[in-house]
Amino acid sequence: MNTIVYKIDEIDERVWLKDAGKVLADGGLVGIPTETVYGLAANALDEAAAAKIYAAKGRPSDNPLIVHIAGMEMIHDLVSELPETAKQLAEKFWPGPLTMVLPKSEKVPYGTTGGLDTVAIRMPSHPVAYKLISDCRIPLAAPSANTSGRPSPTKAEHVYEDLNGKIDMILDAGPVGIGIESTIVDLTGEVPMILRPGYITRDMLSEVVGEVEIDPAILGENKDKNFRPKAPGMKYKHYAPKGDLLLVSGERDNVVQAISRLASEKTSEGFRVGIIATEETKPMYDRLEASEGEVVVMSIGTRKDEATITHNLYDILRRMDDENVSFIYSESFGEGMLGQAIMNRLLKAAGHQQIYV
Template identity: 55%
Template sequence: MKTKFIQLDCNNIDNKKIIEAAEILKQGGLVAFPTETVYGLGADGLNEEASGKIYAAKGRPSDNPLILHISSMKALDALTAGDCTLGRKLAEAFWPGPLTLIFKKSNLVPLTTTGGLDTVAIRMPAHPIAFELIRQAGLYIAAPSANASGRPSPTTAKHVIEDMDGRIDMILDGGSADIGLESTIVDVSADIPIILRPGYITLEDIIGITGEAEYDKGLLQKPESEDFKPKAPGMKYKHYAPRGQLTIYEGESKAVVRAINQAAEKKLKEGYRVGIIATDETLLSYEKGLIKTIGTRKDEKTIAAGLFKILRDFDGEQADYIYSESFYDNHLGQAIMNRLLKAAGYHIEKV
């Protein structure tokens, strides 16, 4: 398959190019497109064959649910069942935006899209290209991140090309994703909102609207059983992983720097290529290896936006081992660490 590549200006969207992409989706094809979080890989979410193409292109396990992307609140009437009062309250507060809500599904939604579950994940993206593509297509677009399963999520069209060129019909290039982490996922199918995947919309934000909410108890832990059935993308399988072995170091800053320097020196002497994920504040404290800053702790949004890019950059430099500081700071720390822990396969050193 030859993948068509199209560049778009977010401030002056070429409607003809959007219509061309929408036609591909209507015909059961695959289109990668930018959102405010990461790039998504879209297909007609109610077309079982089209949804199956997403799983095949990504190499994605069939029990890993897909998120349906919508452009109108009216879509909830068609896609959901039961009492949606709680979810609608959050949707009215945060949509369009980086929030995915899990409802009881209607019979309209195929089990292929939901990974066999009786719930459906729904989001209304804020990115102008994504929003216009959904509107023009007139579909509910199933769209996980546009990367090969298990790889770091794509925040630029270049990342999508690395993983998807020749596997999908079209890539829409709308520049770099602003947020750089996938949407917050909240289960609103029960009485209390449960955060299944942290993101830009935080626990405090959710509580501010609903009065109560909590994290899923296994959020920062490795699933205990292979029989575990994920209710949201990214809950069960290893995700975001670079090709090299990533290890996270936790502890007081100077002790972490010292431990990473020691580990890097050891592996370098053994002939391996070593990458170090530093911050602006610690960059000059590291001595040897491929040393890169992910951002500044003074603005954790820079760390979130730089996470997947830095992992892919180390892949490009063929790093065998990657050592990273931990990032539990402030309100985005939970989201950042959720991704880092999965990328590292929960390989942590406490110092």
């Protein structure tokens, strides 16, 4: 298969809308930008097309896909019930990075929902994704457009790197804005429950619908091998770089000292090592970087603006792969509005390997 790449700023809108729409109508796959990450889109109501997503990504078939819509009129064919909480959250946060889990209608195939009687739905705010869905009038199943388990794609180049030759088309609109996947909230119980943290926080949700719970599995590893995930990313290792990633938590100076020591030990054994620092701490590793030729230190952003960290998170994990490091040591991020979302991704990327100093 020859994967076609359309650079959105270099081609007429009517052309990419028509061609991408035809691919989707014919049951094909298109890599599309959203405000969170790039998604791998297919007709959500076509079970064969959904199967192609799983095959292209190497994704486990019980890992449900998120269905993307444009306009509230599209949701009624997808759900058997639309609770008042869903309407309230949609009015406040859609279009935007919020996914709601609702009871599915008979029109949504189990091949899209991972065999569940629920469906995860969101309305993207990225103009390319929104225009495409609006134009083709097809609800799109669109998980992250990467090989399953790898860091999610925040640039079209990441999609091409992982899926070239496996999908029909990529719409390249440049780097995405947010950089981590949408918040997922389950509305099928008595109390809304966050299944995946993201840019829309618990406090933001509570301001609209009152009490909101957090699934205890979010920051812990699920030990039940028979667990059926209600949302993407709940069961399997995700976002993982090729190097062995370890998170180091504690007071800042202790963390810097511990990471420096661990890095020195590995380089003395002949390994190439990566360190994920922040703008505030990167200068503290400069001596180590200069004296140890096999150490690569990268800043993920500044703690003064957590949005810089979410924006750079997946890109920096992929850049570590480009540097061919065998071991990666990262500072942890537990505070602030987005701290939980950042740690959720890093813990999964590290396979829950974390030490406290």
